Amino acid sequence: MSIDDIRDVDFWFDPSCPWTWITSRWLVSVAQCRSLSITWHPYSLLFANEGADISQEYRDHLAHGSVWSRLCAGVYEQYPDLLGQCYTRIGQMIHGSEQPAQVAQVVAAIAEVTGDAQVGQRALDGGYDEVLRQQTQAGRALVGTDVGVPIIGFGDRGIFGPVLSPAPTGQQALRLWDAVVNATMIDGFYELKRTRTVPPIFAVPEGQSPQP
Template identity: 40%
Template structure:
């Protein structure tokens, strides 16, 4: 799964996938993509542009942590950041990064990666890898299973138990259907983080 810690929909999808792991034989890997990269050339409101500027920090820190401590730290760091951003509703991403790095037991110095563009090339490679599987008409999250990849699902609240498994089964069924591209309806509910 490709995620951006700032995306509430990716957060919900990740919580769903954690439920899927309990009821289906799946082995998850976690990779970053970036809403900031995705929206670089988009015409955005100033409020969203400000959020995208701040959103560089967490993904840079995850890239830096992965480079220096291995892929095993990606998911715990994402969990720590997402818990603060989405459940704790923290808006100060510097504080999110500092507390998350500490929670995961990583050196506090990793927090400085949030402002260091030297991690952007690796971030862009990870982002490009995810987007290359699904095309440019999508955002985060991206999921890849074998030869098939897709955006989403966008779901709230995250299904649990066997309901999570059934959604997984159905998602794979439609995603693996040749020529199938999209199911969509207007979102009428904001993310529910229960």
Template identity: 40%
Template sequence: MTTRVEFWFDPSCPWAWMASRWVDTVAAQRDLDVSWKIMSLAILNEDKEVSPEYRAFFPRAMRLTRLVAGVKEEYGSAYVKPLYDALGTRIHPQSRKDWNAIIVESVVEAGLQEEAARLADTEDYDFQLRESHFDGINRVGEDVGTPVISVNGTAFFGPVISPAPTGEEALKLWDGVVAVADYEGFFEIKRTRTADPIF
């Protein structure tokens, strides 16, 4: 049977990136129907007390989420995942910091014209961005981050993993996630994170 998966991500989040690589590995071996959706760490934390360093990250993060939201609205959902892959590769494993170059290169790699990069700097699709964000967050509650994943209609925050498992390990983790998602009374498993992202 096909497993319906919805995956909400912020391109800036290394934990969402790791989980997305894992879902890609599983999707290559299992029958998954994955919908890739945008959420925003800046929106999630806009009314919260956060450190000045973290708040300084929000404008850059908003450019990337606005870009994805705008591309979805103007060009279609089919471009969301290729754009995420292009952005994420440059931001996370490559550790690049030239955001203008990252944005332009990523839209081109995703199959769009360079002019699509302008969508990073417009608020025209903020309503749709917030709608997508809160669609994910309202399924899991406010005390979470990214990614948010829904499996056959049951949504949860995470998993937070490092490094992304491959091969049989990826499938074993996936089977565990599906098992807990299938249990209506399941809400939370958590332990303190002791590792940084390993790309």
């Protein structure tokens, strides 16, 4: 498989993760330029860390943010083709607003996108938790259990990352995509990393805000 062969891309996300949100906006911009089709998959950092040796403070943080993953799992199960649009709305409310997102507002946004006023409440009641577990396991099966999200998959290949702040745009975004794909195609390639020196930066130049 070469870069030119790639048309279908899978993306696993936990909506509560700001780094994943930034990567998703980069991927959407690349998809628009390269005519890629993205299949969106909900992921739960809470479920992924069950039994892990993490602090109670971090576990409580994951539990607090798990509501967003549950909502996305409901959309994935009932309206998979609309999950990208819902994630965009949810991400803008969680990460792109100065005011904290309210559950009722997000449920209303999902109802507006899907036309289903009940899917959000069923998700909040845990009705799609098994779907969320299955999707979390699918992402981990592709890249391993010692990473989180974002996860990008194409064919039988997958990679955690890239972790970005802010998301590159234009030709820089495309060069990064080519580099990520080429690296992932190498069987022995596992990791590149350097220390983060900036917090999540969500802003992109005006007129370049990508939508799925």
